[in-house]
Amino acid sequence: MNKAQPQLPRTRHERELAALRELSARVGSDPLLVQASNGNTSIKLDGILWIKASGKWLAHASQEEVLVPVELAEAREAVEHGTEIAKPDVLKNKVRPSIETAMHVVLTRRVVIHVHSVNTIAWAIRLDGPQKLKERLDGLRWKWIPYATSGIPLAQEIEKAVARAQQTDVFILGNHGLVVCGDDCLTAEKLLCEVERRLAIAPRPFPQPDATVLGMIARLSRWRFPDFDPLHALGTDEVSLKILKGGVLYPCQAIFLGRTMPLLPPTLAVSKFRERLSGKDRTSPFAVVERRGVVLNERMTSAQRATLIGLVQVTQRTEESARLRYLNGAEVEKILNGGAYTARRIPWTAGTFPRRGPPGSGEQTRQR
Numbered sequence: 006m007n008k009a010q011p012q013l014p015r016t017r018h019e020r021e022l023a024a025l026r027e028l029s030a031r032v033g034s035d036p037l038l039v040q041a042s043n044g045n046t047s048i049k050l051d052g053i054l055w056i057k058a059s060g061k062w063l064a065h066a067s068q069e070e071v072l073v074p075v076e077l078a079e080a081r082e083a084v085e086h087g088t089e090i091a092k093p094d095v096l097k098n099k100v101r102p103s104i105e106t107a108m109h110v111v112l113t114r115r116v117v118i119h120v121h122s123v124n125t126i127a128w129a130i131r132l133d134g135p136q137k138l139k140e141r142l143d144g145l146r147w148k149w150i151p152y153a154t155s156g157i158p159l160a161q162e163i164e165k166a167v168a169r170a171q172q173t174d175v176f177i178l179g180n181h182g183l184v185v186c187g188d189d190c191l192t193a194e195k196l197l198c199e200v201e202r203r204l205a206i207a208p209r210p211f212p213q214p215d216a217t218v219l220g221m222i223a224r225l226s227r228w229r230f231p232d233f234d235p236l237h238a239l240g241t242d243e244v245s246l247k248i249l250k251g252g253v254l255y256p257c258q259a260i261f262l263g264r265t266m267p268l269l270p271p272t273l274a275v276s277k278f279r280e281r282l283s284g285k286d287r288t289s290p291f292a293v294v295e296r297r298g299v300v301l302n303e304r305m306t307s308a309q310r311a312t313l314i315g316l317v318q319v320t321q322r323t324e325e326s327a328r329l330r331y332l333n334g335a336e337v338e339k340i341l342n343g344g345a346y347t348a349r350r351i352p353w354t355a356g357t358f359p360r361r362g363p364p365g366s367g368e369q370t371r372q373r
């Protein structure tokens with residue numbers, strides 16, 4: 006009839022998938038919710054779980070295909086038994102479902118949104134998080150999920166919580182992030198906004214960086230002065246610096262930024278900075294100069310940059326008095342070196358966690 010009209014999605018499936026893609030692009034474009042390829046969304050449609058593919062960015066959902074179909078019944082069985090699930094056509098195209106697929110599989114609601122919300126993480130790293138959130142989330146159907154490795158262990162923790170309270174649609178993942186569910190995209194996104202509103206924390210103001218010293222380092226080395234001012238808080242804000250020195254707070258920090266970072270004293274001569282930063286610390290994506298600010302490795306990837314920005318947003322929202330739970334050595338080890346173990350047990354994730362790039366590349370290629 007009117008051929009000039011833009012083509013609208015015709016079937017219910019197409020409409021729902023289009024809604025999920027729009028939601029994914031919106032959520033993925035908010036750096037307070039999602040950083041780089043982390044975070045994932047899914048919808049269950051007639052026995053198929055459509056979930057974000059590993060390594061894809063939710064923010065790109067309206068420009069490229071970020072969803073991958075998974076047979077739900079097979080996936081459920083795989084979660085139960087840890088057996089092969091990846092479909093040959095999926096593997097042929099080298100598109101794999103997210104490492105966090107198991108979590109989406111065990112949740113029965115049709116739409117699931119998982120984000121690394123900085124406001125949620127600021128609560129999820131606190132030892133008193135469960136108590137503090139009682140008041141803030143009062144009236145919502147929420148559960149605190151103690152930290153568990155992504156994949157089967159986390160899915161099992163969520164399953165246990167759902168078994169105790171089937172209507173739960175908000176999950177605070179200890180040392181990790183947030184999951185909300187709904188029967189459709191609109192309901193799930195509204196719930197996400199409501200949780201975000203309740204958990205919002207204003208970031209602390211921070212002392213300005215020492216542009217003279219950092220500028221000299223940038224001129225004399227391959228390290229750069231950040232183009233995003235709040236990053237300096239990791240060096241100039243005493244509380245953030247103290248938190249950072251404590252260790253790894255959540256998986257993406259370890260995956261993209263490493264276990265530790267170069268920490269340089271404020272009194273070091275500029276020539277010594279150069280020496281340090283071209284030596285053993287040269288592959289770190291960033292370095293902190295106490296009380297002066299932060300410099301970035303010129304080879305830093307966009308994923309590392311997004312993760313670092315997320316990290317400073319978390320530390321600037323965390324009070325000095327808060328007692329924090331850091332990931333222990335074994336947990337960090339499992340995150341960084343668990344690929345082989347995960348691949349043996351859950352083949353659909355095989356290869357999604359490649360090791361560090363070539364020495365000196367500064368590249369981190371692990372995907373969520």
Ligand SMILES: [Zn+2]
Pocket residue numbers: 043044105119120121181182373
């Ligand atoms: Zn996650």
